[in-house]
Amino acid sequence: MMLSDPIFTTLDPDQRRAVLHDGGPLLLVAGAGSGKTRAIVARIVRLLRDGVPARSILGITFTNRAAGEMRERVAKALVPDGDPSAGDAVARSFPGTSRAAHVPWLGTFHAFGAILLRRHGDRIGLSRRFVIYDTRDQHDVLKRILKDLNVDEKKFPPAKFGWLIERAKRDGVSVEQAALSAGWRVVTTAGQVGKAYDDALAEAGAVDFTDLIRLPVTLLRGAPDVLAAVRSEVRHLLVDEFQDVDGAQAELTELLAQGADSFCAVGDEDQSIYGWRGASAAPMLSFEGRHPGSKVIHLSTNYRSRAAILSVAGALIAKNRSRREKKITPAREGGERPSMSVYADQEAEAQEVAAAVAREIRAGVAPTEIAVFYRVNAQSRAVEDALRMLRIPYVLRGALSFYERAAVRDAVSYLKWFLHPDDAVSLKRLLKFPRRGVGEVTLEKSRAAARREGIPPSGALSRIPNLAPLFSFRALWLAELPQMSPAEALHALLSGAGYLDALEASAREPGEGREGAGREEDLEHVRELLRVAEAFTGEGEDGLLEFLEKVTLAAEEAGVEESKAVRLMTLHNAKGLEFDVVFLVGLEDGLLPHSRSVDSPHEIEEERRLFYVGLTRARERVFLSLVRRRNLFGSYRDTVPSRFLYDLPASLVRRTDGALPESPPGRGLFGGAGPGHRVTVHREPRYEEENPSARPRKVRHPVFGEGQVESVQGEGKDQKIIARFPVYGLKKILVRAVEMEFLD
DNA sequence: CCCCCGTCAGCTGGT
DNA sequence: CTGACGGGGG
Numbered sequence: 098m099m100l101s102d103p104i105f106t107t108l109d110p111d112q113r114r115a116v117l118h119d120g121g122p123l124l125l126v127a128g129a130g131s132g133k134t135r136a137i138v139a140r141i142v143r144l145l146r147d148g149v150p151a152r153s154i155l156g157i158t159f160t161n162r163a164a165g166e167m168r169e170r171v172a173k174a175l176v177p178d179g180d181p182s183a184g185d186a187v188a189r190s191f192p193g194t195s196r197a198a199h200v201p202w203l204g205t206f207h208a209f210g211a212i213l214l215r216r217h218g219d220r221i222g223l224s225r226r227f228v229i230y231d232t233r234d235q236h237d238v239l240k241r242i243l244k245d246l247n248v249d250e251k252k253f254p255p256a257k258f259g260w261l262i263e264r265a266k267r268d269g270v271s272v273e274q275a276a277l278s279a280g281w282r283v284v285t286t287a288g289q290v291g292k293a294y295d296d297a298l299a300e301a302g303a304v305d306f307t308d309l310i311r312l313p314v315t316l317l318r319g320a321p322d323v324l325a326a327v328r329s330e331v332r333h334l335l336v337d338e339f340q341d342v343d344g345a346q347a348e349l350t351e352l353l354a355q356g357a358d359s360f361c362a363v364g365d366e367d368q369s370i371y372g373w374r375g376a377s378a379a380p381m382l383s384f385e386g387r388h389p390g391s392k393v394i395h396l397s398t399n400y401r402s403r404a405a406i407l408s409v410a411g412a413l414i415a416k417n418r419s420r421r422e423k424k425i426t427p428a429r430e431g432g433e434r435p436s437m438s439v440y441a442d443q444e445a446e447a448q449e450v451a452a453a454v455a456r457e458i459r460a461g462v463a464p465t466e467i468a469v470f471y472r473v474n475a476q477s478r479a480v481e482d483a484l485r486m487l488r489i490p491y492v493l494r495g496a497l498s499f500y501e502r503a504a505v506r507d508a509v510s511y512l513k514w515f516l517h518p519d520d521a522v523s524l525k526r527l528l529k530f531p532r533r534g535v536g537e538v539t540l541e542k543s544r545a546a547a548r549r550e551g552i553p554p555s556g557a558l559s560r561i562p563n564l565a566p567l568f569s570f571r572a573l574w575l576a577e578l579p580q581m582s583p584a585e586a587l588h589a590l591l592s593g594a595g596y597l598d599a600l601e602a603s604a605r606e607p608g609e610g611r612e613g614a615g616r617e618e619d620l621e622h623v624r625e626l627l628r629v630a631e632a633f634t635g636e637g638e639d640g641l642l643e644f645l646e647k648v649t650l651a652a653e654e655a656g657v658e659e660s661k662a663v664r665l666m667t668l669h670n671a672k673g674l675e676f677d678v679v680f681l682v683g684l685e686d687g688l689l690p691h692s693r694s695v696d697s698p699h700e701i702e703e704e705r706r707l708f709y710v711g712l713t714r715a716r717e718r719v720f721l722s723l724v725r726r727r728n729l730f731g732s733y734r735d736t737v738p739s740r741f742l743y744d745l746p747a748s749l750v751r752r753t754d755g756a757l758p759e760s761p762p763g764r765g766l767f768g769g770a771g772p773g774h775r776v777t778v779h780r781e782p783r784y785e786e787e788n789p790s791a792r793p794r795k796v797r798h799p800v801f802g803e804g805q806v807e808s809v810q811g812e813g814k815d816q817k818i819i820a821r822f823p824v825y826g827l828k829k830i831l832v833r834a835v836e837m838e839f840l841d
Numbered sequence: 842c843c844c845c846c847g848t849c850a851g852c853t854g855g856t
Numbered sequence: 857c858t859g860a861c862g863g864g865g866g
Contacts, residue, residue: 731857
């Protein structure tokens with residue numbers, strides 16, 4: 098064993114045990130910042146050094162980005178002194194067939210599922226050319242179905258049915274069952290919609306995201322020879338972010354793990370933040386029970402965050418009840434306490450954040466090491482405006498990704514339809530631009546005719562006169578396809594079909610201002626898509642399918658990541674990343690926790706984990722903030738501070754907002770009493786309203802500061818006090834919900 | 842069939 | 857305030 102390699106010598110004892118563990122299944126419980134990726138990479142390298150062929154190692158990650166990062170690090174470890182770009186080249190080659198043979202396959206569940214289905218999908222009646230429908234495509238399909246079935250779209254929007262269908266697939270139950278367990282009243286209708294949806298996808302030769310997991314499970318269960326073939330290939334399995342697998346992903350993992358020489362699952366239940374899409378930490382928590390002879394190793398040293406940050410994060414997450422108590426030791430002592438600021442509205446907040454970002458940059462922090470996190474995408478706007486004002490470059494992660502842009506989707510729909518002319522959703526999209534005089538009515542007639550005659554939809558479509566040019570060009574294009582690279586094929590297709598010309602003409606068109614400018618941008622996006630295609634090397638249909646898959650499954654921004662830009666993203670997007678400086682904005686009830694989560698203790702805990710994830714991304718500094726009024730749908734609404742702020746011990750947080758009364762040292766700024774001070778904190782008021790002279794005239798609210806009590810309403814559990822605060826004005830406060838100090 | 846315009850509802854989160 | 861949808865005229 099070549100343990101002299103720096104990749105092994107720099108490991109701590111726990112990481113080393115995880116890297117060297119052989120034999121039974123291994124659960125690696127890796128807290129935030131504990132060097133998880135380093136351990137996984139070292140484990141892969143260790144396997145390779147032991148002589149395991151790269152192709153027999155399968156590493157599943159949560160995002161394509163995480164896979165890319167890991168691939169790069171593995172490549173670098175294997176060729177440490179090589180051309181620095183060599184690692185990049187290897188990293189970029191995925192998922193090309195040309196990928197370097199010495200780096201294992203690393204990718205998402207969805208990408209892996211797609212590969213299995215391309216290879217063996219014919220066994221369950223799936224065309225090799227199947228297209229992948231994303232959420233938008235799915236909603237388009239459902240919209241048509243709901244119309245056909247006369248379901249009121251207002252009461253039952255397509256998204257709801259999409260959610261239900263996906264849930265059914267994840268849990269491996271019928272749509273009716275899913276509807277029942279979700280408490281729906283329209284169970285029969287749900288079943289009909291589910292059936293129609295399946296038919297529509299089958300007719301279009303399409304699969305949705307969840308199919309990419311569920312169908313492989315069905316396939317491997319039903320075809321022992323395929324299962325054996327896959328198992329003979331996948332000898333070593335690693336699954337990252339195991340706390341966030343959904344039911345179908347857990348089943349797929351089991352199927353692979355049972356036949357493997359080694360299986361290593363890595364996760365941290367405190368970072369499980371995808372419960373809303375069916376993820377559950379249950380497979381992780383029951384790991385030992387389900388895998389006799391398995392081993393559990395904890396990585397409990399945090400190498401990332403300063404102790405001052407970690408103690409706040411630790412105090413926060415300790416409030417969650419459904420978790421295993423664990424000890425996390427900071428490797429980096431000291432540091433600044435996270436700061437907490439209150440601003441008038443989100444514009445003020447954004448301006449102060451932008452100003453602070455500017456200060457950090459002036460002080461020498463790299464812009465790429467600064468991130469702003471928020472709960473919902475809509476919050477990015479104010480921050481963007483403020484950063485633009487100060488001319489600070491920024492990049493958004495995740496929001497509306499490159500591949501979701503209208504023009505890119507248009508171009509991709511051409512590609513999808515040319516490869517699969519039965520794909521109704523793509524056809525409908527591409528017919529929007531340029532106009533070809535074929536609309537919904539004509540399509541519906543054609544569809545009906547195809548059903549009547551029992552021919553594929555495309556058979557009837559080809560008889561539509563206005564589509565004839567498209568079909569004849571498609572025949573030409575298909576004949577040329579085997580000789581063309583993905584980029585050539587895409588370009589030939591878009592220009593031959595008249596799309597590029599129409600787009601250019603429309604971009605040149607003067608006068609319309611907004612229209613013209615928009616098209617200009619569209620053209621740029623399509624050119625960028627063509628550039629992305631350049632990176633794909635395969636020839637003919639295979640290369641193109643690979644490109645298409647990448648485009649459909651990649652949520653990431655295409656093109657170069659700006660190397661000098663501040664990062665803006667949602668808390669969900671922040672998972673797995675780290676930054677020197679982190680800003681966490683909009684810490685208000687309704688946003689964090691989100692209003693749609695507040696009714697369920699379970700979901701509130703998930704929101705708390707989201708906050709925890711945000712805090713633990715920071716290495717050096719954290720800035721927390723909230724606003725007093727928030728603009729929603731055009732009007733301002735008063736806010737309530739996030740209930741999670743009351744979980745943070747006052748002594749650990751630095752209050753920076755001068756406009757509010759400064760809290761005395763050690764006093765309970767956020768509800769907790771510091772050492773050395775005796776502060777009476779009441780959950781119940783210590784007075785009766787019948788005796789007004791006994792009631793306190795002043796209260797100290799954890800966030801609003803000191804205020805004058807004006808009146809008291811209700812009794813017992815529902816008792817509220819109405820008090821006036823210096824900055825916030827009049828506030829009604831539910832006594833049992835807030836730890837307040839009552840002063841006289 | 843297409844385009845324009847008025848009305849109305851809407852903002853979790855992501856592969 | 858923004859985007860989606862439906863109705864009516866071209």
